[in-house]
Amino acid sequence: MANFTGKARMAIAVNGSIPAPTLTFNQGDTAIIRVHNKMKMETSVHWHGLLLPNEEDGVPYLNTAPILPGQTHTFTFPLIQSGTYWYHSHTGVQEQAGLYGSIVIKRPEEPPMKEYVLLLSDWTDENPHQVLRYLKRGAEWYSIRKGHCKATAKQLPRATSKTR
Ligand SMILES: [Cu+2]
Numbered sequence: 001m002a003n004f005t006g007k008a009r010m011a012i013a014v015n016g017s018i019p020a021p022t023l024t025f026n027q028g029d030t031a032i033i034r035v036h037n038k039m040k041m042e043t044s045v046h047w048h049g050l051l052l053p054n055e056e057d058g059v060p061y062l063n064t065a066p067i068l069p070g071q072t073h074t075f076t077f078p079l080i081q082s083g084t085y086w087y088h089s090h091t092g093v094q095e096q097a098g099l100y101g102s103i104v105i106k107r108p109e110e111p112p113m114k115e116y117v118l119l120l121s122d123w124t125d126e127n128p129h130q131v132l133r134y135l136k137r138g139a140e141w142y143s144i145r146k147g148h149c150k151a152t153a154k155q156l157p158r159a160t161s162k163t164r
Contacts, residue, residue: 002098007125011098012039012089020087020101022117027082027105033075035067042066045075046090047103052077059090066091082107084117093128 002011002018014020025031037043044066046058056077060066067073082105089099102117124131134141 004123005125009125010127012094013098014101017101018098019119019121020099022102022104023087024104024106025079027079027107029079031075031077031079035073035075037067037069037071037073040069042068042091043094043099044090045087045099047075047077047085047087049083049085050077050079050103051081058087079105081105082110086119093132096124096128096131 001008002013003009011018023031023033033045035043035045042060044058044060044064047056054063056075057063058075064073085103085105087101087103088095100119100121102119104115104117
């Protein structure tokens with residue numbers, strides 16, 4: 001359970017953390033990352049923006065097998081670039097539930113200094129599946145609820161936890 005707004009919601013954390021831990025590497029190193037899936041559903045981790053062998057990219061059913069419940073998957077790839085990137089689940093709405101984090105790859109000549117990663121994300125207390133359903137329906141549900149379309153707002157029920 002996570003609570004960012006005063007309302008607790010089911011979420012997905014990595015090592016107990018949302019966002020997931022910042023992974024720090026040095027350019028030229030080989031990253032070895034073991035993903036233990038302790039959930040009862042499959043998962044995936046995509047290394048967003050990293051240049052790596054196709055089979056390490058982490059997009060399930062496209063270039064990496066999904067990580068099944070209870071399974072451990074080891075990613076191994078050379079770090080040929082530097083900079084700050086992020087990683088996230090590429091399965092369902094797991095990213096929206098909290099499965100994302102940052103990756104920092106330092107240049108070899110970089111002087112040692114204290115650095116901070118600022119990671120911005122959005123959060124909803126609603127079930128992300130519900131959000132996706134409303135968005136896909138093409139209805140102006142979120143505008144209506146915010147009172148941007150006053151005429152129809154009265155006719156529609158408010159989304160509550162009961163509608164999940
Ligand atoms: Cu991505």
